[in-house]
Amino acid sequence: MEKLVIIGLGLIGGSLALDLKQRMGFKVYGIDQNPDHIQKALELGIIDAEMNPSELSQASVVIIAVPVNVIPHVLKKVLDTIATNTLVFDVGSVKNEICKSIENHPKRMNFVAAHPLAGTEFSGPEAAILNLFDEKVNIICEADKTDWKILDKAISLFKKLNMRIKMMNPIEHDRHIAYVSHLSHVSSFMLGKTVLEIEKNEQAIFDMASTGFASTVRLAKSSATTWTPIFLENKENVIRSLDEYIKNLIEFKEMIVNNDSDALNKTMKETNYIKSILNGIKQPN
Structure with a gap:
């Protein structure tokens, strides 16, 4: 069974976990600095287990759903650790600084800069819901800098979420x-x-x-x-x-x-x- 790792177990990360577990059969692991979020995500069935960041090389897909100001730092550490065929994408609503932060990373080709235009006004693991992304737009930036096999894997995943995909320059x-x-x-x-x-x-x-x-x-x-x-x-x-x-x-x-x-x-x-x-x-x- 493929391993999906969610870093940041709030509304978006938790909702992605619920949908992808149900629709693609992933075993879902969680990483979060807040131990209460880990515990609540386990209780709610959002994740199957906690994962240590040092084990990220085992992941098939890593989703980074942390605040936008810490995404570059987390993203670099993730890219340093993952296997050669791992898909990594973030869900941040600001893209240019994130893209610039890893433009010269040797595993830049594993990364998809994504922004799913979905959400509610609620936060935390308790806010996670099924079907949040159906019929929503997902913006992908700098798709040409991602390995085509990794990008194809990401697009297949987004299609399972019933999302409409739009390509865009990060500055725009x-x-x-x-x-x-x-x-x-x-x-x-x-x-x-x-x-x-x-x-x-x-x-x-x-x-x-x-x-x-x-x-x-x-x-x-x-x-x-x-x-x-x-x-x-x-x-x-x-x-x-x-x-x-x-x-x-x-x-x-x-x-x-x-x-x-x-x-x-x-x-x-x-x-x-x-x-x-x-x-x-x-x-x-």
């Missing part, structure tokens, strides 16, 4: 993802912060929180431990996206200050175009 990936993912999280965190600061009555928030507010602020429940490194690792792109967002907020505020109903109406109608782009995208539960 980080720029685009700052707008469509990272800015969404900043916006949600700051909306939650604003409401908590202005509205001190928690019961009022609970009673009056419409589905619109709940869905908009949903991402504010995301793990700070996960998202702080993401914002800092993609700093330039996040700042650029925030500059644009703040500019639009100020302009929108001015329209309201000036009772400019025509400008408000025009701005919102033009923004309705987003519906035509998002039609067909499965919304989170």
Whole structure:
């Protein structure tokens, strides 16, 4: 039985473990600095056993699902240890620095820089769920730097997860993802912060929180431990996206200050175009 090793037993790592165990019959091993995560993952059946990092040469597939700021360090150690035919991929949402960190490693050809666009606002092994990746996009960067047999193995695995694969340059990936993912999280965190600061009555928030507010602020429940490194690792792109967002907020505020109903109406109608782009995208539960 082939051995799958998950390094980082949170939402993404745990969900990959559950799906790949069920769909591909792997024996799944876990590595995590938090012993509570190991214990919980064992109790929940996410992993079959813990593995010592020194034993990684036995693995057929290694998935790195740790915070993005430590992926380069972990990735180098993994590549130093694995066998010649082992597939290694990460799931980080910032790709350029990771790719640069191992560009000259002798086992660079074993690595696939991946970013599955899937997740929820929950974290830890308890958040792991089956079928998280079905019909989601998985971005692969610098596919040409991976050995074709290793890449074929990775694509076969992603297809078993029912993922749609898109190839992208890591610099372009980080720029685009700052707008469509990272800015969404900043916006949600700051909306939650604003409401908590202005509205001190928690019961009022609970009673009056419409589905619109709940869905908009949903991402504010995301793990700070996960998202702080993401914002800092993609700093330039996040700042650029925030500059644009703040500019639009100020302009929108001015329209309201000036009772400019025509400008408000025009701005919102033009923004309705987003519906035509998002039609067909499965919304989170």
